[in-house]
Amino acid sequence: MSAPYHAFVQVENTILKIETDDVSVKTISFVKNIEENSPETPPILKDAVIQLEKYLMGKLQEFELILNPDGTDFQKKVWNTLLTIPYGATCSYADMANSLGDPKVIRAAASANGKNPIAIVIPCHRVIGTNGSLTGYAGGLNNKRLLLDLENKVANGVMTLF
The missing domain is CATH 1.10.10.10 (Winged helix-like DNA-binding domain superfamily/Winged helix DNA-binding domain)
Known part of the structure; x- marks a missing residue:
């Protein structure tokens, strides 16, 4: 099951899909196409979008996000x-x-x-x-x-x- 919220970041030809729950980042993946963003945008998703855009512009070197990846x-x-x-x-x-x-x-x-x-x-x-x-x-x-x-x-x- 995917996280309930998602948004896309595009800089040049790079497109990233960010998926979060209410409080943490679950996935960030490279994708080929932009789809519609989630109608609701929790603060963690807004923060992730802003920080990724800054990183890709060379203006951020350290992320400050709550991460919660699924794995062993x-x-x-x-x-x-x-x-x-x-x-x-x-x-x-x-x-x-x-x-x-x-x-x-x-x-x-x-x-x-x-x-x-x-x-x-x-x-x-x-x-x-x-x-x-x-x-x-x-x-x-x-x-x-x-x-x-x-x-x-x-x-x-x-x-x-x-």
Whole structure:
């Protein structure tokens, strides 16, 4: 069952669908088309829209949203680990597995990373291959590259992407 409220954010060719309940963000996903927004808009949905727009314009580096993604305990542990990756930085899947305390969970961690339901805010786009390659992203590798480029430009004081 999807969350009861949703809205869309579009900057350039990037369209995001945000879904919330009354108090927390449940999902943020890349979509191809904009549909009608929910007729009711709770404060959390309004905040999420504003913060995502600011992020995509290079004017926000840290989100202040209540998140409540659905997932297993292990997935939630991985997603909480993703929240520790600083804006403009990246880490490898191996680094992530090590930070979870067990280098053998690299595949499970990568799988949980790929199932992250709250794109951008839970920054799974900041995880790259050990060799520095861009690997897998539910929103598409082009969007992953755009997000990393945006953060790199903003973090280094260069003109924003959008």
